[in-house]
Amino acid sequence: MSETSYSVLGIFDTPDALMQAIPQVRAAQLGTVEAYTPYPIHGIDEALGLRRSPLGGMVLVMGILGAITALGAQYWISAIDYPIVTGGKAPSSWEAFIPIMFEVTVLFATFTAGLGMLFLLNKLPFFGHPVLSSKSITGITRDRYALALEADNEAFDSAAAARVLKEAGAVEVEVLPAPDRSPFLTSDYILRTLGGIFAACVVSGLAMFFATKWFPLLAPMKYMQDQPRLNPQKASAFFKDGHGMQQPVAGTVARGHLPTATGTQEAAAVLVNPLPRTKDVFNLGRKAYMIRCEVCHGAIGNGVGSLTAAYGGKPANLQAQQFRDYPDGKIYWVIVNGKNAMPAHAADLTETQRWAVVHYVRALQRAQNAKDEDLKVVAP
Amino acid sequence: MQSDAAIPAGDIPVGLIEPSLTMGKVTPGSLDDQVLAFPEIRPPKQWYIALAITLSAMFIGLGCIGYTFVTGIGAWGNSSPVFWAFDIINFVFWVGIGHAGTLISAILFLFRKRWRNAIARFAEAMTIFAVICAVIFPLIHVGRPWLAFWLFPYPNQRALWTNFRSPLLWDVFAVNTYFAVSAMFWYLGLIPDIASMRDRTTSKLRKPIYTILALGWRGAATHWQHYEKAYLLLAGLATGLVLSVHSVVSFDFATSVVPGWHMTIFPPYFVAGAIFAGFAMVVMVLVVVRETMQLKNLITMRHLDVMNKVILAMSCIMGYSYMMEGFTAWYSMNEFLHHGFMNIITGTYGWAGWVTISCNILIPQLLWFKKARTSYFWMIFVAIGVTIGMWFERFVIIVVSLHQDYLPSAWRIYKPTMVDFGILLGTFGIFFTLVLIFARVLPVIATTEVKGILPDAQPGAGAKGHFAAGETGTARPMEGPSAPSHHGDNHV
Numbered sequence: 001m002s003e004t005s006y007s008v009l010g011i012f013d014t015p016d017a018l019m020q021a022i023p024q025v026r027a028a029q030l031g032t033v034e035a036y037t038p039y040p041i042h043g044i045d046e047a048l049g050l051r052r053s054p055l056g057g058m059v060l061v062m063g064i065l066g067a068i069t070a071l072g073a074q075y076w077i078s079a080i081d082y083p084i085v086t087g088g089k090a091p092s093s094w095e096a097f098i099p100i101m102f103e104v105t106v107l108f109a110t111f112t113a114g115l116g117m118l119f120l121l122n123k124l125p126f127f128g129h130p131v132l133s134s135k136s137i138t139g140i141t142r143d144r145y146a147l148a149l150e151a152d153n154e155a156f157d158s159a160a161a162a163r164v165l166k167e168a169g170a171v172e173v174e175v176l177p178a179p180d181r182s183p184f185l186t187s188d189y190i191l192r193t194l195g196g197i198f199a200a201c202v203v204s205g206l207a208m209f210f211a212t213k214w215f216p217l218l219a220p221m222k223y224m225q226d227q228p229r230l231n232p233q234k235a236s237a238f239f240k241d242g243h244g245m246q247q248p249v250a251g252t253v254a255r256g257h258l259p260t261a262t263g264t265q266e267a268a269a270v271l272v273n274p275l276p277r278t279k280d281v282f283n284l285g286r287k288a289y290m291i292r293c294e295v296c297h298g299a300i301g302n303g304v305g306s307l308t309a310a311y312g313g314k315p316a317n318l319q320a321q322q323f324r325d326y327p328d329g330k331i332y333w334v335i336v337n338g339k340n341a342m343p344a345h346a347a348d349l350t351e352t353q354r355w356a357v358v359h360y361v362r363a364l365q366r367a368q369n370a371k372d373e374d375l376k377v378v379a380p
Numbered sequence: 381m382q383s384d385a386a387i388p389a390g391d392i393p394v395g396l397i398e399p400s401l402t403m404g405k406v407t408p409g410s411l412d413d414q415v416l417a418f419p420e421i422r423p424p425k426q427w428y429i430a431l432a433i434t435l436s437a438m439f440i441g442l443g444c445i446g447y448t449f450v451t452g453i454g455a456w457g458n459s460s461p462v463f464w465a466f467d468i469i470n471f472v473f474w475v476g477i478g479h480a481g482t483l484i485s486a487i488l489f490l491f492r493k494r495w496r497n498a499i500a501r502f503a504e505a506m507t508i509f510a511v512i513c514a515v516i517f518p519l520i521h522v523g524r525p526w527l528a529f530w531l532f533p534y535p536n537q538r539a540l541w542t543n544f545r546s547p548l549l550w551d552v553f554a555v556n557t558y559f560a561v562s563a564m565f566w567y568l569g570l571i572p573d574i575a576s577m578r579d580r581t582t583s584k585l586r587k588p589i590y591t592i593l594a595l596g597w598r599g600a601a602t603h604w605q606h607y608e609k610a611y612l613l614l615a616g617l618a619t620g621l622v623l624s625v626h627s628v629v630s631f632d633f634a635t636s637v638v639p640g641w642h643m644t645i646f647p648p649y650f651v652a653g654a655i656f657a658g659f660a661m662v663v664m665v666l667v668v669v670r671e672t673m674q675l676k677n678l679i680t681m682r683h684l685d686v687m688n689k690v691i692l693a694m695s696c697i698m699g700y701s702y703m704m705e706g707f708t709a710w711y712s713m714n715e716f717l718h719h720g721f722m723n724i725i726t727g728t729y730g731w732a733g734w735v736t737i738s739c740n741i742l743i744p745q746l747l748w749f750k751k752a753r754t755s756y757f758w759m760i761f762v763a764i765g766v767t768i769g770m771w772f773e774r775f776v777i778i779v780v781s782l783h784q785d786y787l788p789s790a791w792r793i794y795k796p797t798m799v800d801f802g803i804l805l806g807t808f809g810i811f812f813t814l815v816l817i818f819a820r821v822l823p824v825i826a827t828t829e830v831k832g833i834l835p836d837a838q839p840g841a842g843a844k845g846h847f848a849a850g851e852t853g854t855a856r857p858m859e860g861p862s863a864p865s866h867h868g869d870n871h872v
Contacts, residue, residue, distance in 0.1 A: 019839040035601035038408055038576070039832040040608050041839060044601050053609040077533060077541045086545040099550040099628055103557040106617050106624075113617070114564040117610035118571075118595060122603045125595035132598055140599050141576040143408035143831075185596075 006178035007031070007150040008161040009136050010170030015041050018145040021168035022047040025147055028164040031156055036131060036146040058116050059109045066108025070101040125187050128180030136174050148176075233295065233307075248347045256350040262333055271329030275355045285360030288353040292345055301364040313341055324365050331358050401495055401833065403677040408831045411678075415825045416577050418673065419586070423820050426672065434812040441806005444799045445520055453523055455799045462782045462794040467521040469774040470804055472629055473657070474514035474811075475555065476650075476770065478562070479622055480658025481507030485565060486618035489611075495686055497829040498678050501573075502669065503662050504566045505822075509814040510658075511559045513807040518551075520803075547631035554628035558621055565614050568607070571597050572828040626650040633777065640720035640781035643708060649701040653770060656694035656740070660766035663687050663759055665815060669824060678825055681754050688753040691766065695744035702737065720781055728793060729780045732772050739769025 010025075012018040018035065026033050026049070035044055074097040078084070083091035118124045131137060131148070140146050147170065149161040162173045183189040230236050236244035253260055262268045275281045296305040296315035303317035316323060323331070335354045338344035349357065366374065448455045458465045481503035488496040519525045531552045533542045542549050575597040578590035597603070627647035634646035663684060670679045709721035724733035743765040752758035784791045818824070831837055 015837065015839045036599045037601065037604065038599060039572070039828045039837070040604040041601070043839065045605050048601055050602060050605055053606045055606055055609045055613065059613050073533070074544045078544045082539075082541040084543060086543060089545065096545040099547075099624070099631070100544060100553045102620070102624060103550075103553040103628075106621055107557045107560060109617050110561045110564055110614060113610045113613040114568055117568075117606045121606040124597065124603075125592075127591065127596045129596065129598055131600075132596060137598070138579045141572070141579045141597075142412050 006130060006156070007148050007176045008158050008165060009036070009131070009134060009174040009176060010147045010149075010162075010165030010168065011136055011139060011172040011174070012145045012147065012169065013171055015145055017169050018147060019043065019047060021147055021165070021170070024168040025149065025164055028149075028160075030149050030161045030164060032150045032152045034148045034150055036136075036140045036148060038141055038143060038145075041145070053121065055113060055117055055121060058120075059113045062112035062116075063105045063109035066105040067101050069108070070104035071097055074100060119187060119191065123187050125190050126179075126185065128182060128185035130176035130179055134174055134176055136172070151178075247343065252347075254347065256352070257346060258351065260336065260346045262336060265330050265333045265337075265339075268329040268333035269327045271327075271332055273328045273332075273355050273358055275352070275359060277359060281356050281359055282363060284353060285356030285358070285363075288349055288357050289360050292348055293357065296342070300368060301361060302368075315342070318361055319365060319368050324369070328355075328358050328362070331361060400835075401498065401680065401682065402830075403680055406677060406830075406834055408827075408834065408837070411825075411827050411830060411834070412576055412580065414675075414678070415823050415827050416573070416580060418819070418824065419577065419821055420581060420583065424672075427816065427820065431813065431816050434809045434816060437805050437809025438813050439806075439809070441803050441809055444802030444806060445516075447799060448520060448803070449525075453521070455797065457794060457796040457800055459792070459794075461785065461790050461792060462779055464778050464782065465794055466796055466800040466804060467517040468632075469771070469778050470807060471514050471517035471521075472650075472774045472778075473771050474510045474517075474807060475558075475629055476626060476654035476657045477661050478507040478510035478514070478558070478658060479626060479651070479654035480662045481505070481510075482558075482562060482565075482618050482622045483655050483658070484662070485569075486615040486622060489615040490619060494833050495683055497833055498825055499662070499666060499683055499687075500829065501566075501569065501826040502666065502824055503658075504562065504569065505818045506658075506662060506665065506811075506815065507562045508559070508566060509811050509818075510661075511555065511562065512814070513811050515555060515559070516807060516810075517803075547628065547635050550628045551632055554625045558625045561614070561618055561621055565618055568611060568614065569826055569829070570822060571595060572599065572607075573823040573826060575599070576827060577823065622655075623651055626654040633781075638781050638785055639714070639716040640724075640777070643705070645701060645704050645708070649698075649704075652694050652697040652701065653740075653773060656691060656698060656766060657770035659687055659691045659694065660763040660770070663691070664763045664767070667756055667760060669819065673819065673824065675825065678830065684759060685750070685753045688747045688759055688762070691762065692744055692747040695741060695747075695766075699741040702741065716786060719784070723780050723784060724776055727780065727784070729776065729783075732776050732780070736769050736772045736776050739765040740773060743769070 012021065033048060035048060075094065079092040085091065136146055147165060158175050165173050230244040232245055234244045235242055239246060294305055295307045297318055298304040301318035303315045305315060308315060332354055335349065335357060336344060336346045456466065484496050484503040485500045519528050522528055571594055574590050575594040578587065578594050581587055581590060630646040630650035633641035634643060636642060666679055670676055706721055709717045744762050746752040746758055746762055779794050783794050
């Protein structure tokens with residue numbers, strides 16, 4: 001097929017003339033018949049023998065997919081991954097998902113209709129079609145009607161095609177070269193370029209995300225973790241003594257923190273731990289011990305905590321015989337009132353937590369000095 | 381005026397023949413020369429003056445928004461218990477303005493109302509600009525707009541998800557979908573027109589821009605076939621949107637328990653109000669466009685007359701809704717609801733209630749007279765009245781309901797600040813700046829669609845069908861401009 005004989009355009013002045021010519025040109029069977037018009041002409045699909053557009057089915061399928069996607073995503077998020085009760089409704093009540101299901105259905109369907117029509121069915125954008133660079137294009141997008149005979153095999157005879165179009169009433173005839181399928185002009189290339197730009201956006205977005213995550217100095221926005229605040233066990237310039245942690249104003253008692261003082265330590269010796277020795281109580285005690293006691297007294301209560309080395313203090317070794325002999329009440333008294341360098345913890349621990357810590361300290365002491373019969377308790 | 385081409389005269393009684401939609405002789409060529417020439421000629425001096433005014437308004441608004449960012453939301457009048465005030469009023473107002481465009485482009489397309497073709501493009505553009513103005517308000521109302529992406533459900537390191545039971549989240553989806561669909565609809569309609577501009581321009585600058593924007597559109601019959609189908613489908617989808625978007629906006633109010641908000645009439649009432657306000661804005665802008673751009677032969681008095689009739693019909697629906705609100709308050713025997721309704725007409729803001737009722741219900745009644753429907757003075761008078769009235773309607777719904785609810789100890793009077801007014805003025809500036817730029821850059825009339833309904837535009841018009849017998853039946857006279865032309869009887 002030579003370069004100059006890809007298709008022949010015949011120009012008509014009225015839609016009537018165009019429609020009249022179509023059966024005649026089709027009957028010649030010289031190639032594919034295509035029409036180029038400034039606006040859609042009624043009945044031209046049937047005259048040209050075009051098949052129904054499959055767009056309706058595509059849109060239906062994608063619309064249903066949109067509805068399912070929206071329902072599935074909302075259900076998974078609201079009922080499974082992050083259930084929150086709103087207005088007393090069960091997390092799985094689906095009625096509230098309907099508005100968004102509708103919107104997502106419309107969104108999927110719209111993009112399928114618009115982009116599917118342009119990109120998939122019409123193969124646009126394509127800038128290399130010969131009609132676009134023909135002399136006739138200014139008329140085609142204005143007020144002229146063109147009928148084209150396009151080559152469907154090697155033996156296309158442009159002279160015969162021009163003759164048929166002339167006989168059918170074309171006022172002008174133009175012979176066009178083959179489409180320029182150089183990559184820059186085709187939709188494939190353009191879509192690939194757009195895809196590349198999109199991929200570059202994703203990659204640079206991820207790069208930004210990790211860069212700001214690993215190098216916090218670069219953080220473009222101040223999130224909540226960056227706001228000025230007091231951290232436990234950290235220095236702070238906010239208070240005169242330079243400590244972030246402060247004792248509450250004298251005389252303040254939080255709910256559940258009574259009593260705040262229990263006389264002398266000797267008098268407290270008679271107090272009895274009111275809590276039962278249950279797993280829950282030991283867990284509560286362990287948690288409170290880890291938060292409040294462990295930094296000084298150490299994880300096993302031997303007086304070697306993480307702060308000991310830093311401050312050079314000498315916290316009590318709770319495993320010492322002296323403290324193993326203490327009655328529960330005296331340990332409780334120290335937690336409430338503090339002793340020597342140890343501050344009072346009445347404001348930090350509730351009454352229940354203090355007694356739970358006492359139980360836990362007893363458990364630590366027993367674990368470090370375990371006897372053979374203790375193993376029998378643990379074994380089963 | 382000539383008789384319409386698509387209707388064979390003789391079969392139809394004279395009184396029922398649709399009057400022509402154009403004046404004088406309009407051919408596809410003359411249409412292009414008239415409409416597509418605007419981007420190629422220098423705008424007149426008045427255009428620059430108008431642009432200077434709208435740009436100043438826009439910068440006042442942007443300044444006020446910047447001031448809000450620096451000082452915080454306290455710059456506005458919002459305070460307990462009126463936490464929603466100008467921001468939400470203006471949001472609902474602007475989203476409503478957009479509805480006329482979608483109604484004209486989608487619902488009237490499905491109804492085959494051919495008069496829509498000449499005004500659809502402008503109305504659709506106004507939809508997009510109005511939605512742009514609308515989304516500004518929720519964005520700045522969230523306080524930290526740079527975190528507004530938190531509104532979308534995406535997996536994040538906070539392990540948090542959005543609450544899908546909140547109508548505010550429905551709103552996020554509704555407004556974004558609305559914007560995306562309107563933009564898609566508008567662009568699809570523009571493609572053939574941009575192709576026309578591409579092929580007529582001689583400018584070295586515009587040619588490549590139009591070439592890219594037209595995506596290589598060449599008017600092939602195979603392309604038109606899919607294009608028409610897509611347009612029809614989009615019209616159907618957008619029709620659902622017209623009804624849904626403002627319904628979802630009304631859910632923001634109706635699903636709460638505030639007296640005066642918790643009503644089932646809200647969704648239809650909001651949709652009717654939106655179309656009402658939108659048409660008023662379209663009439664105002666079209667009168668100006670028609671006069672200043674010499675488009676009297678394409679946008680005729682008949683177009684304005686029909687749109688004024690729509691405004692009148694919507695006004696009657698609004699009147700019915702207001703009465704139903706009063707009836708509901710009375711019939712419910714709920715003293716909170718009763719108090720809320722009486723507040724609208726007798727309370728501190730009673731004047732706002734009466735502005736709403738007179739501007740929305742009383743003034744549009746002028747349009748019962750044909751004289752008023754075809755007179756610039758009266759239609760602009762009504763349109764401005766409706767715009768003011770619909771803004772105050774949202775003021776009444778939001779501020780009057782919120783400032784006195786169940787707990788008298790929490791009642792307080794709301795006063796807007798100058799910053800509030802500045803931002804409202806700014807959105808009008810943004811809207812009209814975009815309208816002015818659009819009018820000079822893109823075809824203001826959908827030339828392709830108008831070409832399709834011109835006399836002699838379709839084969840077989842007025843003549844005996846002279847192509848093959850099988851085809852004559854398909855050129856149905858009453859069919860719309862871009863109606864799909866497949867009826868199943870394909871003979872391949």
